[in-house]
Amino acid sequence: MSATTDEPIAPARPGVLARLLREPAAAVSLLLVVLLIGAAVFAPVLAPTDPYDNDLSLAMQPPGSEGLPLGADAQGRNMVTRVLFGLRVSLLMGFAAVVLGGGLGALLGFLAAFYHRWLDGPIMRLMDMLLSFPAILVGLAIAAVFGPGIFSVVLALSVATVPLMARIVRGSAMVVMRLDYIEAARATGMTDARLIWRHLAPNCLSAIFVFATLRFGQVILLGSALSFLGLGAQPPVPELGAMASEGRNFLFFAPHITVVPCVVIFIIVLAFNVLGDALRDALDPRLRV
Amino acid sequence: MLRHALQRLILAIPVMFGVLLFGFLLMQVVPTDPATVRAGPTATPDIIAAIRADLGLDEPLYKQFGLYLWRLAQGDLGASIINNVPVSQELGGAIGPTLELMFASLFWSIPLGILLGTLAGYWRGSLIDRLIMAFSVAGVSVPVFFLGLVLIWFVGFKWQLLPFTGRGGPLWTWDGIQAIILPALTLGGVFVGPVARMTRTAVLDVLSADHVRTARAKGLTERVVVVRHALRNALVPVVTLIGLQIGFLLGGAVVTETVFSWPGIGRLAVSAILSTDFPMAQGTIIVLSVGFIVINLVVDVLYAALDPRIRSA
Numbered sequence: 001m002s003a004t005t006d007e008p009i010a011p012a013r014p015g016v017l018a019r020l021l022r023e024p025a026a027a028v029s030l031l032l033v034v035l036l037i038g039a040a041v042f043a044p045v046l047a048p049t050d051p052y053d054n055d056l057s058l059a060m061q062p063p064g065s066e067g068l069p070l071g072a073d074a075q076g077r078n079m080v081t082r083v084l085f086g087l088r089v090s091l092l093m094g095f096a097a098v099v100l101g102g103g104l105g106a107l108l109g110f111l112a113a114f115y116h117r118w119l120d121g122p123i124m125r126l127m128d129m130l131l132s133f134p135a136i137l138v139g140l141a142i143a144a145v146f147g148p149g150i151f152s153v154v155l156a157l158s159v160a161t162v163p164l165m166a167r168i169v170r171g172s173a174m175v176v177m178r179l180d181y182i183e184a185a186r187a188t189g190m191t192d193a194r195l196i197w198r199h200l201a202p203n204c205l206s207a208i209f210v211f212a213t214l215r216f217g218q219v220i221l222l223g224s225a226l227s228f229l230g231l232g233a234q235p236p237v238p239e240l241g242a243m244a245s246e247g248r249n250f251l252f253f254a255p256h257i258t259v260v261p262c263v264v265i266f267i268i269v270l271a272f273n274v275l276g277d278a279l280r281d282a283l284d285p286r287l288r289v
Numbered sequence: 290m291l292r293h294a295l296q297r298l299i300l301a302i303p304v305m306f307g308v309l310l311f312g313f314l315l316m317q318v319v320p321t322d323p324a325t326v327r328a329g330p331t332a333t334p335d336i337i338a339a340i341r342a343d344l345g346l347d348e349p350l351y352k353q354f355g356l357y358l359w360r361l362a363q364g365d366l367g368a369s370i371i372n373n374v375p376v377s378q379e380l381g382g383a384i385g386p387t388l389e390l391m392f393a394s395l396f397w398s399i400p401l402g403i404l405l406g407t408l409a410g411y412w413r414g415s416l417i418d419r420l421i422m423a424f425s426v427a428g429v430s431v432p433v434f435f436l437g438l439v440l441i442w443f444v445g446f447k448w449q450l451l452p453f454t455g456r457g458g459p460l461w462t463w464d465g466i467q468a469i470i471l472p473a474l475t476l477g478g479v480f481v482g483p484v485a486r487m488t489r490t491a492v493l494d495v496l497s498a499d500h501v502r503t504a505r506a507k508g509l510t511e512r513v514v515v516v517r518h519a520l521r522n523a524l525v526p527v528v529t530l531i532g533l534q535i536g537f538l539l540g541g542a543v544v545t546e547t548v549f550s551w552p553g554i555g556r557l558a559v560s561a562i563l564s565t566d567f568p569m570a571q572g573t574i575i576v577l578s579v580g581f582i583v584i585n586l587v588v589d590v591l592y593a594a595l596d597p598r599i600r601s602a
Contacts, residue, residue, distance in 0.1 A: 006532060013376065060575055129304050132585060134536025135578055144562045144570040186340050221432060225544050228434050229559050244434060248548075252446055262435035269431035277426070 001005035019282040026278030032271040040091045041241050043084040045156060051085040051238045053077060071256045073247065075236070079260055085238040086261060089150075090268070093232075093239070096154045100160030106208055109169025110161070110196050113177055124170065127163035135160035135222050143276040150239070152228040154233035157219045172207035173200055206283045215281055217272030224265045240265050294590045301586055308578040312571050313357050319567045326370050343498070360585060365567035366575070369561075373420050379557060384576070386456055387553030390476060391542055393469050397591075398477030399484055399531065401589035406527075407520055420484060421424025428482025433541045437475040437548035443473060454550045472549040483537070487530040491523035498522070525595050533586025535580060 021027045039046060049068075061068050069159035072081035075220065112123040139156040146152045177200070185199050226232040227241030235246050240261040247258030319359035324341040324497050325332070334342075345356045360366075366376035409421040445453035457468030495501060496519050504518040543555030550556070560566075 129307065132304050132401050133578060134539050135572065135582060136536075136540030139559050140543070140570075140577070141574050143316070144567070144574060145315055147565075150564065181535060203366055208360060217430065219428070222540070225434065225540065226430055228432070229547055231542065231559065242436075244432070246301050246494075248434075248438065249440055256441055258438055259435075262438070266430055266435060269432075270427060273426055273430050277549065 016282050018031060020278055023278050023281070025274050026028050027280070029271045029274035029278065033268065035277055036087060036268055036271065037091065039084055040088040041253045043088045045076075047081040047084045049172055051077070051081050052236060053081075055289060060250060060257065062254065063256050065261075070260050071254070073243070073257045074250050074254070079256070082238045082243060083240075083260060083264055086240040086265065087268075088162045088207060089233060089239040090224060090241070090265070092152055092159070093150060094216055094225050097157030097161060097219050097223070100154070101158030102165045102208070102212050102215065104158070104202075105162040105165025106169045106204075109171075110173055110200060110204075112166065112170045113173035114196055114200065115194065116174070116177070120170075123166065127166045130159070130163040131167075133160075136225070139222070139226045143226070147229045148234065150233050153223050156226065157223055159257040161215055161219065162221070164215065165208070168207055168211045169204055172204040176200055176203045178228070197270045210276060210283060212281045213272055214276030217269040217276065220265065220272070221269045293593045297586055297589050301582055304582055305579065306467075308575060308582070309358065309361065310354070312575045313354050313575070315571050319565075327368075329538060330597075356442045361575075366572040369569045370566045371506060371564055371569075375457055376568050379569065380554065380572055380576055381552045383552060383557045383573075387542060387546070387555060388455075388544065389460060389469065390551060390553060391538060393473035394477035394480060394538070395476075396439055397473070398480040401523070402484025403520075403527065404487045405481065405491050406485040407515070407523075409485065410489040410492030410496065410516060412522075414515050418489075422489070425482035428479060429486075433475060433479050433544040434548050437471070437477050437545055440471050440475055441548070441560045472545050475548070476538070476545045478539060479541050480534070483530060483534055484527070488523065488527050491526045492519060493522045495519045495554065499517075525592075528595060529588060529592040532585070532592070535584050535588070539577065540580060 020030065053249070053270070054075040054077045055072075056076045058065075058068065058078075059074055061072040061076075063069060063071040063079070067073060068078055070083060071080060073079055093258040108123050108127070112120045135156065138160045139153065142156040142159070143152045145170075146155070182195070182199060184193055190198075190278065223232060224239075224241030224244070227239050228245045233242045234238030235242055243261040244258045244265070247256075247261070250257050297390055303503045324344055328337045328340050329345075345353055348356070354525040363520075364377050366380070368375050405421045405425070407410050412418050417573065444450050447518065451470050451473050452468050455468065457464035457466075460469065461467050500522075501514060501518050504514045509518075539555075543559060544554035545551065546553040547559055554573055554577060558570065558577065561569035562572055
């Protein structure tokens with residue numbers, strides 16, 4: 001988790017993808033992200049079995065056994081299937097949190113920048129307050145109120161994302177607000193909502209996109225930790241953190257049950273972190289150090 | 290300086306109030322009635338009513354909130370639903386181990402992170418830099434529990450070198466030290482990366498500054514230039530950034546405590562929530578939040594003390 005930057009990020013210029021792909025690590029991480037998302041989307045087609053199908057005679061079969069490249073878990077469920085569906089659940093949770101929390105945060109950021117005179121103070125103070133709670137605490141508190149479950153985790157991750165996105169978008173939007181063309185657009189008599197949507201938002205898109213990519217990795221990591229603690233997805237739902245937690249009891253006899261989901265989480269988060277860093281460099285070379 | 294500290298303190302008050310209000314409301318929305326729980330399964334309705342009156346549960350909400358704050362001020366956080374032990378007593382026993390674990394983790398991860406970050410910044414663009422940065426990104430991407438489980442599996446189980454469940458005793462005993470090694474390696478392990486990264490950025494900033502060029506021009510040895518002139522100035526932002534990452538560390542601590550059955554607040558909080566022991570959950574969340582706010586406050590004031598430029602901002 002890197003420190004959040006408030007620096008505005010310049011609007012995208014053509015050739016971003018080309019600049020991104022020049023860096024081998026970025027190209028590999030982009031490929032990984034595409035593959036992971038593809039695997040999650042097509043899990044029902046790709047999976048050899050049903051994620052809840054168990055065959056106790058296969059329980060704890062090690063990876064490489066016949067028909068079980070990643071082995072079987074303690075209930076004798078095919079780990080390939082579990083991982084594919086686990087990817088689906090984990091990525092979906094992260095996606096929901098980044099879209100919901102990021103969306104609300106971006107909206108608040110735009111409002112704070114656009115109605116700077118009277119909304120900036122209240123909105124940003126509220127965001128500061130929210131920021132003073134680490135995500136894990138938000139997760140614990142929400143799980144205490146609503147009970148453990150996927151809903152609680154998504155809500156907690158969304159709430160923890162709102163203030164971060166609000167700060168990024170506000171910073172970026174404040175820069176755009178000072179530009180002449182906003183004044184020009186305003187002079188044509190556009191409504192505020194249209195002005196924000198058509199002229200302000202598009203120019204903050206790269207900042208939003210970079211932050212969302214980096215945040216996605218963090219959210220996956222946090223979400224899997226909450227599920228690992230038992231506060232998120234509940235067994236037998238295939239979710240990577242919950243799977244790692246289930247496998248913990250068999251660590252000494254069948255380590256693959258916990259190691260496989262852990263490695264998959266690691267790969268997802270690593271891919272998004274590297275891609276996010278590379279995107280930032282590609283979109284704004286000034287920030288490159 | 291004092292003014293800055295006071296300003297920060299005043300800003301923290303509404304946040305603190307919000308935490309307490311949240312803690313109070315938490316008990317209002319949960320589906321169990323404390324009076325019924327306390328009365329036990331065989332209680333008659335009038336006994337429950339008497340307990341309700343005794344606990345102040347039939348008062349209006351704002352009065353209950355006042356009563357709650359009053360009890361809190363006296364250190365009364367209620368009692369566990371599960372075993373009726375006072376929450377404050379359980380918390381009192383759990384704060385020490387959590388702080389112990391956090392300090393033990395920072396004790397090795399911060400120096401190592403600063404060392405790696407300085408090396409990477411100094412040899413910017415070299416293979417060493419790339420390796421250290423790759424390690425750093427990997428470090429922030431690895432789930433804490435994965436690191437913990439790998440250590441348990443190899444060091445604890447396969448090689449039988451160190452214990453991996455619970456706290457072995459006070460830190461001045463051999464058992465105590467042995468037991469904290471694996472948890473501290475786990476929690477510190479995810480912290481080295483961020484510290485290295487922050488240090489590298491700060492060192493890069495400072496190395497191009499005029500006073501460093503002057504120091505070089507004076508003919509000082511490279512070691513003196515880096516350690517005395519560059520690193521010392523780079524450390525100011527690093528200290529603050531480390532402070533800001535305490536929340537991240539706290540999150541890691543909750544998971545680490547659970548993996549290693551370390552008897553700290555994080556584990557207490559998780560088990561209270563899982564067993565729907567609401568007074569205990571409420572108490573742990575309040576203590577964790579207040580602790581976090583206080584740490585932030587201290588870091589903030591410390592930063593102003595280290596860097597006079599901040600005070601006026």
